[in-house]
Amino acid sequence: MNKTIFKNAFLASLLAACGYAGPALAYYSGGATLDPGGNNAQASAYATVNCYDNGAGAPHHLSASVQDLSAPAPGLLVSLHIFKDTQMTTTTDAASGDGVDSPYATLAAGGGVYYLSVRKTNQGARNFQVTWECQTANNAGTGTGLSVLQIQ
């Protein structure tokens, strides 16, 4: 899946998510295929998430999870990372294809630009879905803007 299609998928998800009234539940989600050729163990997806105050409150943290939609394969797991400034955290979908997201990863670094990446541990195409939201200290959703940098 090329970057444009991936962006469109994310944008569609963003628009859909905007329909939710409760900001605390309005996680955005979008997905793509990592390593569609199945021959790139180092394939990574990379995006920025800008957290800003949209009137709901000052951003305190970014919360995100990943779900591997593909069938389980030995030694092949999908992980998500959040990075900002001098901090980084990680979460992994330990059970591929079970319809359950990974535990949420949360990085508390205030407002501004966070980096979000998705990768896997070996060769093999993986369909994945990412869920993310900038939140206030009270876990209310606030301004969240995503820009995709890389899809492999």
Place this chain on the structure above:
Amino acid sequence: MASKHGPCRNIAGKAVFSVNPPPTWLTCPRHKGSFMKNAFLQQTLFAVALLATAGHAHAHSASGTIDGVGDNASATDLAQVICYDDGNGPPHHLYTQIQDFSAPVPGLLLSTQIFTDSKITNTTDTGPGDTLASYPAILVGPAGQDYQTYYISVSKTSAGARSFEITYHCQTANDTHTGTQITVYQIQ
């Protein structure tokens, strides 16, 4: 540290050195960083490693443990690497490998990522405890700059302590080692 991919190879997969295999003390000119919990120990270890290897093709070595207690699946180590022209030429890319020394555990794999503000790559040691490092991960930085900023991280796929060693070194477009400086940001 031997590699599943053989000694130090560049993006095209060719050996970095004209002698292959190189002399044992030049197996792979590299920086290896310890992600230890004590900042003083980190700095001292790095300084000692740097001094000890100053005459040996920039081979720097150290090791550490991530998630020492074994209950933190999110444990992530993070450092910044500055690549600069130390006289050997302007930096072109950062080269890394990781080796997981701990015994295999189902669903528990150790990886490293290299990233800048626009690109990212990663590599995983798919054979923990087998004495072989991961495939190299190489990220090419902005062209035409004498000074490049990269970040490297170490993480794993589940809870569990892992002893590891990471190798990193900045190289020119011709795979010549050039200026490499690390600052450790986070140890978990």
